[in-house]
Amino acid sequence: MAARHDLATDPRLQEDLLQARRGTAYFARKLNELTDAELDGGTRLPDWTRRHVVAHVGYNARAIARLVEWAATGVETPMYSSTEARKQEIEFGATLSPIALRNLFDHSAVHLSVEWRDLPDANWSNEIRTAQGRTVPASETVWMRSREVWIHAVDLDNGATFNDIPASVLERLLRDITGAWKTRGTDVGLQIKVTGTDLVFGDNTTTNPTIITGPLPSVVEWVTGRGSAGVSPTIPSENGGIPAAPKWI
Structure with missing residues (x-):
């Protein structure tokens, strides 16, 4: 019989699951505020309509659920x-259609939540492989989903801002992104x-590096490539503005 509550007992994992589900609920709220006609509108992502964002978030839940199933069964x-x-x-x-798109999001989110709920403690450390080829424990799927729903809620361009994202999520995003830059060597200067x-x-070896300064939400908005309001550089870009952040995915 399926569990009626999460089988995971690790307090940190339980907190991460809560944060991912809160992000899912927040995305759902911003989506439900949109009329069917507004789904055709633009987003904060080039070349993607709101339809693309919703489809991506829905199919992402299915994809992550496959990883959780891998951890549960051992079948790749x-x-x-x-x-x-x-x-x-x-x-x-x-x-x-709008109703099918909304159902995709709703049903895939529930499916993923149930897969997490029914995964025993021992299986959360089982290794799976992400789409980028990283081998990580199953527990990483929770963060993978959390960052998707929180960031893409903003991408819907329906009033959500990085100020709405919990500080713990913002800080982890900042660490992840700057860590990716360091690995690729794109944070030089x-x-x-x-x-x-x-x-x-960032780079603590270069003399007189460009320093981007701002509040946590504004800094994370900049590092994710979503905007530069609220941040300032010590060295402007060639056109006198704020330099673009290196790519992180």
């Missing part, structure tokens, strides 16, 4: 068969400082 079930298949899936999803905190990330 990749997120996607290929990068091209993932792109085609999103493009197809964007053509669905660049530092990030969060005002009012001791958080400093």
